[in-house]
Amino acid sequence: MAQSNGGVSTVSRLTLFPMQETAGGATGFYAFDPSAGYDDATSGGFYAFKVEEVLPGRVPTFGQAVIKYRDLGVARFTLVLTGVREDQTVETKTIAVTVGNRAPTARIMTAIVGLGGFTAKDVQLTVGRAPGDGPLSIVKIVLCGRVETQQEFA
Numbered sequence: 001m002a003q004s005n006g007g008v009s010t011v012s013r014l015t016l017f018p019m020q021e022t023a024g025g026a027t028g029f030y031a032f033d034p035s036a037g038y039d040d041a042t043s044g045g046f047y048a049f050k051v052e053e054v055l056p057g058r059v060p061t062f063g064q065a066v067i068k069y070r071d072l073g074v075a076r077f078t079l080v081l082t083g084v085r086e087d088q089t090v091e092t093k094t095i096a097v098t099v100g101n102r103a104p105t106a107r108i109m110t111a112i113v114g115l116g117g118f119t120a121k122d123v124q125l126t127v128g129r130a131p132g133d134g135p136l137s138i139v140k141i142v143l144c145g146r147v148e149t150q151q152e153f154a
């Protein structure tokens with residue numbers, strides 16, 4: 001009986017998914033076994049949040065990121081902030097982050113990460129995880145900082 005998620009059921013109750021390999025591009029049916037853990041040793045991943053315009057005509061400075069995550073074990077990832085300066089050049093800052101415990105608790109936890117004062121307009125946050133860098137499950141990220149009190153239009 002076909003599963004509702006597009007997979008094919010097997011005798012061992014695993015679901016097979018049609019996929020394409022990242023290395024080489026071969027296609028085939030692959031099984032996802034959640035008992036093997038959530039750390040993909042072959043493929044990394046990333047998520048790019050939408051570009052944020054804080055207030056028109058004002059430039060924000062971000063000082064920290066509050067990250068809520070589910071503790072599935074030790075995970076390493078990067079936060080990449082990208083924005084535009086007043087002179088229309090692109091500013092980028094990368095911060096390496098490690099969260100989680102050696103003995104996973106499966107609890108939602110909070111990590112506060114210093115960003116060192118990233119100042120730019122139209123800021124976009126991207127979270128990236130390299131292959132084999134641990135199981136990562138982010139619940140929410142909030143960027144904290146300050147904004148100029150007066151508008152500045154040229």
